[in-house]
Amino acid sequence: MNTTPEQTTRQLLIKVPQVTIIFWIIKIAATTLGETGGDAVSMSMNLGYLVGTGIFAAIFAVAVTAQVRADRFHPFLYWSTIIATTTVGTTLADFADRSLGIGYAGGASLLFALLMGSLLVWYRSMGSVSVDTVRTRKAEVFYWVTIMFSQTLGTALGDWTADTAGLGYTGGALVFTILLAGVVAAYYWTRISRTALFWTAFILTRPLGAVVGDLLDKPVSAGGFGLNRYSASAVLFSFILLGLYALPQRAAERNH
Template identity: 70%
Template sequence: MDRASNAYAKVPEITVAFWAIKIAATTLGETGGDAVSMSMDLGYLVSSFIFGAVFIVAVFAQIKAQRFNAPLYWTTIIATTTVGTTLADFADRSLGIGYAGGSAHLLALLLVSLVVWRRVMGSVSVAAIRSPKAEMFYWVTILFSQTLGTALGDWVADTVGLGYSGAAGIFGGLLLLLTIATYATRVSRTMLFWCAFILTRPLGAVVGDFLDKPVAHGGLAMSRYGASIGLFTFIVVCMLMFKQRPARAPH
């Protein structure tokens, strides 16, 4: 690939390591978001402003970057998942929209984002993200998906009553089916990618809750700070062990 074709390849190639880091990052978003909003007692709204500011700065830096930078990319992903956690909790709990209502509204916003992106840019494929405009659509869509994941995870675990482990089994099972579909069918790889990307967030949300919620509520009662540090360490180790390359241009 020549330098010109690689100029805007600032998102990673989709590999097993990508998905491992993505799930850890979404879980970190849950424990980290709860650590600031609950353990530090700043509340959902103030925490959303804090994480929202971090998200804006990270996206600006990501778009301004000249080439793919793995630490910057994953910092931005973590920023979307932490602000997604506190925004969803603020809407669902503080505003009283509820998990089902919040999930429905966020799903609608996510679908609109994907449709508009497709109409404007011609493709929502990760490999086609090679301009600042495409990156903006990418990060807005990811923010909606991360926020949806929090509400959806809480809805399945709490409202439906499956608990954290049951909800994790549901979302993990759906991801397994998507994996099988990737290798055994001709379904659009772009569609399968976005389905998997969206589902990793509620999986991370319920796993994060399982780690830090009280034993009486079905959790392990781990420290939110300790769980967040452990997840962050795992992400750093994966980044060091598995070198990530930018997504290759479609042929």
């Protein structure tokens, strides 16, 4: 079937990928990379959370500007922007939790309020927060701001679960895996809003990545595997690249 000019234009404007199992696999890898990469800069390089946040915020600004200005879906650009949000989210959450002294509970509460506020303003402004409606620059800005808040919140939740709640990295990973399994079950066996389930899963994959990243690079004495942060980040980055090359993604389609 031939596509009409209107359909072609609509396809060009939708610059987010279809939500498939591949999307979630790459998302978890990207969030884990955000944890190891963020820690590599702020801790291994001894630059601190504030400087690390400044570096990654600049990278995020460049990436999201390029993403918003793009005329069509580019998988590598999209996922580069996701990685930028998750690295800045790591250092920003650590700065809020530790350097500002508000703790994991305070940081998570603040970030949750910011995330809910972002979704509320987006909904009132655009009438929907569904991914398949992200086809204007205004919607894209809301989309990326919301993602940035969700990535930062996820880091705080992961640290809170592993440290304050005393579950450790393995226990934290198990908790968030079970919660995500519950979201999958709700998707297949309930009529809960697919948009609500998407954002719930999107948020939960970040703390899962946070605790898995910490599990990989924290010292054995602290309950981790003691892997080099640079090596772990390189392996995760290579996995993402391989996934994007081997399993091409398409832009999301508008639901009617």
